[in-house]
Amino acid sequence: MELRAYIARRLLLLIPVLFGVTVFIFAITMFFSPTERATLYVTSPQGMRDLPSIIEQYGLDRPFFVQYGTWLNQVFHGNLGWSNVVSMPVGRAIFHYLPATLELAIFATPIIILTGIFFGSRAAAHKDKPVDHATRVVAILGWSLPTFWLGLLLMMIFYGYFRGLLPPGRLSSAMEIMVTSGDFIRYTRINTLDAILNLNGPVLLDALRHLILPVITISTVNVAFIMRLMRSSMLESLGKGYILTARAKGVQEKLVISKHARRNALIPVITVSGYLFAALAGGAVITETIFSFKGMGWWASQSALRLDISSVLGFALFMAVMFVLVNLVVDILYTRVDPRVRLGGGVQ
Amino acid sequence: MKDLIKIRDLAVRFYTYEGIVYAIDDLDLEIRQGETLGIVGETGSGKTMTALAILRLIPYPGKIESGSILFFDKSIDQELELLKLRDDRMRSIRGNRISMVFQEPGAALNPVYTIGDQISEVFLLHRRRELAQRAKQRLDSLLSDGNGLAAGVKRPFWGWQRRIYDKIAKESHAFEPRLLGRLPLFRRLLWRMGYEAKLLTVDMLKDVEIPDAARVAVQYPHQLSGGMKQRAVIAMALACSPELLIADEPTTSLDVTIQAQMLELFRRIKVDKGASILFITHNLGVASEVCDRVAVMYAGRLCEVAPVGEMFVHPLHPYTKALLNAVPMPGKKLETIPGVLADALNPPPGCRFHPRCPSAMPICGQERAKLKEVSKDHMVACHLY
């Protein structure tokens, strides 16, 4: 019950944050001309030709807060404006491009977290020994790689040298046809998930094949964070008094590390994992661009490039919501892992 | 009666970035069966290290350089060399035959597990056969008394469980139960071990006078007060009725009223359990309350060992005298010991205390004094004697 109240409270916090973000970005758009700003209210290609009347209609020469109010009103009616870049309403653009990014995030995040935790705690348990040094070097190396270069390299090898073994894009053309045909129901537009739900093996394999390189690229670069964090968190945990107590009780070293130290060390890692997912959900611009994996990152970057204001605003809104939601999930996870948070402390 | 613990020529060194620290140097000490021995000294005197050495828990970068620690095992009437014991044998002694209570109860308890869980852990580690035996007995009564449909359905499961627990009761790490314990679905079969452990835990908590023990067992450390936490830690240490309980400054972090209660608890433990206690403290008053004999350490070396009454009435070593003198008393001028604590990296040659000793003689700076019995059961390491 108190958990529900907690969630409700946190969702309510969404509002001021959204308010702040949108006001801020809206303020920036004020630097643009009314014509450009008019695109925020357009819902169809015809509308694009009608800009002067739109400027009239929505009073784009009126004071700031009046405009902001009008726009906000629009948003509540589900109209986020027109995305010039992809020629569709912003709302639909998000709906259209989100699945690709989610697919990447869903595959990459567990890989990053699990790998990071495994090697991080290994490194901590064997501090200053070869494992520790090797882990650190690999982590720093991964973090130092330019994402785009890694992507190009991987493509060069696995697409060029190995003749199309792991091609770019989300699906090969044959599968693309299959997926858009009537036989295949796109529940989520996340290809792997849909393939499973449709019990369609070939599509699943094809989708996975296209996912391998982008996921590897993203994971390699990001794993360092988690590894280092887990390592320092574990080291801190291993230095605590309860570890000595556990040893004094006669607990085997293996259990001391896994049962006593790790549970405590995971706590900060959870927070970071949440932010990691949020960041990935916002789209890995470079990876998506290189591998022609058209997701949110690709859309947002194209919008930024072409100064498509409504798209950028819509994207900002999306990111803000994502941020708060992720924070919420992380907080809830926190309560499950750390009883001090769950039960609110206090001496009886 | 044989000494429970016999320490001879113990040397513990720390290989740090800055140099070698001689934490314990040439220590000879005995802990007798059933006695409460106090080790008194300032910070850095090596008292905690002595305790950790007995349990072989000296942290990196420390190392037990040389020496021997003999533990008299009553069950086999043999002395065991603790420093040469195999790892798993040593583990079976820790928490079981020799256990330790640390200074900060808050730090000693793992914040993400309940008190009950942490104490039960000790039972699950060292008392598997007993737990299994109890579970088996419970199942026996279920099987014989059980009537009705529900019982009828569960009967085969009970039988199966009983067989498994029987195996554990005979051999604590029998193969079949261990295998089952690792398989996800079959793990549940062993739940009774945890259950019995819980029961024993609550009993233990009652033993250390924690009110409302059953409720406390499911609470987390942060929900308890300092005194309660310390009692819980003591419960954890006493769970398997150890022959030696090491208490490292158990009362230092508690406030005075709780301290008094704690000391009372220790006195009761002495009487009820008949265990030996190694009581480490820097507080002479506390030592005088609980200990039978007291040992005084300085800079990693033993200065004086004597029965408590004798020590306080006839202290022999200059350091001991200075310590007793330094106890603040109303009406008396506050005495301090001049000089600074011996540098751990570069200790003074000969007797470690000689730079600060009012009775220092030339020989004190050259060679250290050996431990000598000056009067009955009263040993000193000082050139004065």
Place this chain on the structure above:
Amino acid sequence: MLRQIVRNPLSLAGVIIIFIFITLAIFAPLIAPVPEGHRDPYLIPHDGYSITPQPPSEEHIFGTTQGQYDIFYGCIWGARTAFRVAFLVMAITILIGLVLGSLSGYFGGKIDEVIMRITDVFLAFPALILAMAIVASIGPSINTVIIALCVVWWPSYARLIRGDILALREEDYVEASRGLGASSARVILRHVLPNAIYPTLIMASLDIGAVVLSAAALSFLGLGAPEGYADWGQMTEFARNWIVGPQNDPLKYWYAVITPGVFILFFVLGWNLLGDAFRDIFDPRLARR
């Protein structure tokens, strides 16, 4: 401290790498001489206009990339560009962060609230996209990249410094100094900042790598240096079309793809190794016994 850096093989490697790059950057005109009559040394000289990259040869040690730009020249002078971008961005960012962070941390209250909300907004937005938007609206060039990166990066430093100052504000020597009548500015400058500097330095040394990577990414996307500029990211962008060669020799143009990337990698690696070592040295929790 220096001793600790040298003793650790990883950080030593980092220092050596950075040293090599510094040498390359300083002696660029000697190592890769500017051809006669060339106006801007940062524009890579190109030998002809053919699009196809040419493999390494006597004339062009690393080969040429699309448009016949000499890869060797580009990479060496690219070191200069990298240092320039990195230092400018770091300096400006730390300065802004210092000012705003100090104000925020020391005075608290309304100022703090406002500044924090602003940083929140900046931090919630994916950095690269924000940078792209800024560069796009002003117009791509190296300087725009620098500006954009500063805008994106300052919030983290403001936050960091604010946090440090909040912690230090409560320290006794600060109170003592105020008790003696020191003005706020004096207190900040002489007492608080010198102690807050260390975490900032650690973060900065770790961030230099990230800055260079971001600048390279922006150039790669066409938003940074103009065509033919001596910038590693830009050179990689050139190579983008050449990752797959003809059927019988798919790796034919490897030199165009790999070389600039290797330079970026090692540059960033050097700073990361150093920064990592700094962190280990200055982090009290991980201090050696």
